[in-house]
Each structure stands twice: as structure tokens, then as C-alpha cells.
Amino acid sequence: MRKVLLVRYGEVFLKGANRPHFLKILTDNVKKAVKPIGGHVWLSDSRVYVSNVEDMDECVRRVRKVFGLYSVSPAIECEKDLDEIGRQCIEMMRGRSGSFKVFGKRSDKKFPMNSLELAAEIGGRVLESNPNLSVDIHNPEIKLRVEIRDMCYICVDEIMASGGLPMGTGGRAALLLSGGIDSPVAGYSMMKRGVRICAIHFQSPPYTGELAKDKVMRLARELGEYAGGMRVYLVPFTKCQLEIHEKCPEGLGTLITRRFMMRIANELARQYGAQALITGESLGQVASQTMDALVCTDAVVDMPVFRPLIGMDKTEIMDIAKRIETYETSILPYEDCCTVFTPRHPVTKPKLDTMPKAESKLDIEALVKEAVENTEMEIVY
Ligand code: ATP
Numbered sequence: 617m618r619k620v621l622l623v624r625y626g627e628v629f630l631k632g633a634n635r636p637h638f639l640k641i642l643t644d645n646v647k648k649a650v651k652p653i654g655g656h657v658w659l660s661d662s663r664v665y666v667s668n669v670e671d672m673d674e675c676v677r678r679v680r681k682v683f684g685l686y687s688v689s690p691a692i693e694c695e696k697d698l699d700e701i702g703r704q705c706i707e708m709m710r711g712r713s714g715s716f717k718v719f720g721k722r723s724d725k726k727f728p729m730n731s732l733e734l735a736a737e738i739g740g741r742v743l744e745s746n747p748n749l750s751v752d753i754h755n756p757e758i759k760l761r762v763e764i765r766d767m768c769y770i771c772v773d774e775i776m777a778s779g780g781l782p783m784g785t786g787g788r789a790a791l792l793l794s795g796g797i798d799s800p801v802a803g804y805s806m807m808k809r810g811v812r813i814c815a816i817h818f819q820s821p822p823y824t825g826e827l828a829k830d831k832v833m834r835l836a837r838e839l840g841e842y843a844g845g846m847r848v849y850l851v852p853f854t855k856c857q858l859e860i861h862e863k864c865p866e867g868l869g870t871l872i873t874r875r876f877m878m879r880i881a882n883e884l885a886r887q888y889g890a891q892a893l894i895t896g897e898s899l900g901q902v903a904s905q906t907m908d909a910l911v912c913t914d915a916v917v918d919m920p921v922f923r924p925l926i927g928m929d930k931t932e933i934m935d936i937a938k939r940i941e942t943y944e945t946s947i948l949p950y951e952d953c954c955t956v957f958t959p960r961h962p963v964t965k966p967k968l969d970t971m972p973k974a975e976s977k978l979d980i981e982a983l984v985k986e987a988v989e990n991t992e993m994e995i996v997y
């Protein structure tokens with residue numbers, strides 16, 4: 617007998633010729649998720665299994681984050697021997713109360729009882745062992761599942777996983793990751809659809825300190841739990857910001873800063889092999905996120921910019937941040953490189969054709985090149 621985690625995957629994406637390829641990616645992603653806790657992972661009979669973990673709760677926490685999975689159940693694996701199965705079922709139901717039903721499933725046709733006989737027999741034994749249980753075959757509170765496969769698998773609890781598509785099946789994109797609430801949620805939303813992401817963070821020392829960096833690395837690590845780790849590009853941004861502050865109209869400072877972030881991100885994304893950029897912008901949230909402003913930011917890049925939060929309210933975004941476990945980190949105090957130079961009266965309806973003049977005193981190409989060349993890359997797990 618040993619404890620295993622039984623992992624069910626969503627079938628939607630598994631149609632057609634891609635099936636073996638997708639299943640390999642999915643299994644590999646589960647392997648990556650449990651690698652830090654030493655789990656052993658295998659695929660069998662349209663299930664993924666994890667064994668060899670001491671802390672099952674931690675295993676569940678990690679595996680639930682793998683996209684493309686439907687649900688997980690901590691289970692017992694034992695020999696296909698009726699008495700042994702009965703003992704394990706009684707043990708699993710010990711301390712529980714309420715109505716239950718046994719769901720038998722015989723995939724191994726050599727087992728001497730069929731599914732219904734097995735369920736009835738085990739149900740009887742469990743009922744006898746625990747006076748706080750009753751049988752309800754129509755609407756049971758507790759579903760005890762007994763499956764006869766290459767071994768026997770017994771489980772009770774089913775915990776929903778994240779859904780989505782397997783990481784790595786949806787291309788690559790680069791996420792502009794700040795220390796705020798929004799950008800981690802934006803990254804998560806794209807990862808959920810199978811997109812592998814890297815993070816790009818702009819820092820402006822000495823205006824932003826080590827604390828800001830630590831916070832972003834922590835967010836990247838938390839997001840990385842959904843992806844088996846990720847790359848983080850740390851861009852030195854002080855020079856760009858100082859030059860913009862000095863040489864550009866004040867009211868356009870934030871917008872021009874955003875345009876530089878996008879230009880630099882565009883270059884780094886290309887190096888990473890990404891086909892798109894991702895930001896946490898939401899329409900109208902701040903002056904640089906009006907439609908006019910977004911038109912001006914998009915104009916400097918040559919790849920699509922995905923903004924999965926564009927139509928969401930802050931409260932909706934916060935709810936997701938809490939659910940995906942990035943919120944607590946996002947609300948830690950920190951100084952953002954943007955807030956340091958924020959103009960008092962930002963222009964909310966900038967015109968695209970006024971941008972070249974506003975940026976005319978800057979050597980755009982040289983600034984972008986220098987920032988890209990001095991960017992450092994770290995990998996988080
Ligand atoms: P967030 O909560 O993600 O910080 P925000 O509402 O504060 O977003 P802005 O500061 O205007 O919005 O930034 C908009 C988007 O630009 C962010 O969601 C993020 O994608 C990107 N961004 C902002 N600051 C940085 C930074 N220092 N490094 C990388 N990306 C950034």
C-alpha cells in the first residue's frame with residue numbers, strides 16, 4: 617500500500633493527432649511541478665499519477681497549478697485483493713460521517729467481481745465499520761471511488777485544478793512584470809491558455825531599491841509555479857527615465873516612459889523567441905491606459921500586445937490575484953520606477969502624431985540599445 621496523487625486531465629484539447637504530443641507536455645509539466653518535492657510521475661490508463669511524496673498537501677498545492685488538468689485526488693494504491701481493498705476503504709472513511717456511496721470501476725476485466733458487485737461489497741463493509749455513515753445512492757455527500765486498474769486505487773476527495781491548456785502549447789510571450797497587482801494576473805491569464813512566458817522588469821536604481829527587485833523576483837517565482845519556473849529579464853531603466861524627465865514635455869512623461877518600456881521589451885521578447893507582449897493594463901485605470909494612450913504605446917512595437925485585463929475592474933483583478941496567490945506579495949510596500957517620475961498633470965488624450973516631436977531630443981535607438989545590452993537575466997524556480 618502507498619499514497620499516490622491521482623491526476624485527471626481535461627479532454628478538450630486532446631482531440632486528434634496532437635494527443636500524444638500534448639500528453640507528453642502535460643506529464644512533463646507535472647514532473648516539473650513536483651520536482652522540488654521529489655515526486656515520481658507516470659502516465660497510465662488516461663491518468664497521471666504522482667507517488668513518492670511525503671507531504672501530500674504540498675503535492676496537491678503544486679499539481680493543481682499545472683494547466684490542462686481537471687482535478688486531483690489523494691488516493692491509496694493497493695493490491696487488487698478484496699480484503700485489502702475493504703481494509704483500505706474502511707481506513708479512508710474512518711472519522712467521516714454522513715451519507716456515502718461507493719463508485720466501483722473495473723478496468724481490469726480479470727478481477728473476479730464486476731463494478732456493481734464490488735461497490736455493493738465494499739459499501740457493506742464500510743457501513744458496518746462506521747456507525748456515523750449511511751448509504752445514499754442518489755445524492756451521496758461522500759463519494760468513495762474504488763478503481764481496479766493495474767493496481768487498485770481508492771479515493772474520496774476530488775479537488776478541482778486550474779483548467780486551461782498545457783503550458784507550452786500556446787506559443788511564447790513576454791510579460792511586462794511590475795510589482796503591482798495587475799501584471800501577475802495578466803501573465804497568469806495568458807499562461808492559462810498554454811502560453812509560455814518570460815518576465816521583463818524595469819528597475820531604476822537608486823530610485824528603486826533591492827526591495828523592489830526582491831518583490832518582483834518573488835512574484836515571478838509565484839507565477840513560475842504555474843510554469844515550472846521562468847526567466848526574468850532585469851532592465852536598467854534609470855538613464856531612459858532621467859533623459860525623458862529632462863528632455864520631454866512633462867505631461868507626456870509617463871506615456872513616453874511606457875513607449876520606451878515597450879520598445880525595450882519588444883527587443884528582449886524577440887531574443888527570447890516570443891511572438892507577443894503582455895501587460896496588465898486595464899482601460900481607463902490611469903492616464904497612460906486611456907485608449908488614446910494605448911494607441912501611442914502600441915505604435916512603437918511590431919508584435920501584438922495582449923492585455924487580458926483590459927475590460928476588467930480592479931476588484932475583479934484583485935479577486936483573481938487572491939485566488940492565484942500573488943495578491944499578498946503584490947500589496948507589499950515598494951516603489952515603482954514609474955511613480956518616481958510621475959508628472960503632476962499627465963495628458964490623457966495624447967495624439968500619436970505629436971509623439972515624434974515630444975521625443976525628438978532623445979536618441980531613441982541608442983537608449984534602447986544600451987538598456988537591452990545591460991539587461992541581466994535570472995531564472996527562478
Ligand atoms: P500593475 O498593478 O501591474 O503594476 P498598474 O495598474 O500599476 O499595473 P502601470 O504602472 O501603469 O499600471 O503599468 C501598466 C503595465 O505596465 C503593468 O501592468 C505592467 O505590465 C507594465 N509595467 C509597469 N511598470 C513596470 C515595470 N517597472 N517593469 C515592468 N513592467 C512594468
Ligand code: MG
Pocket residue numbers: 794795796952
Ligand atoms: Mg504598476
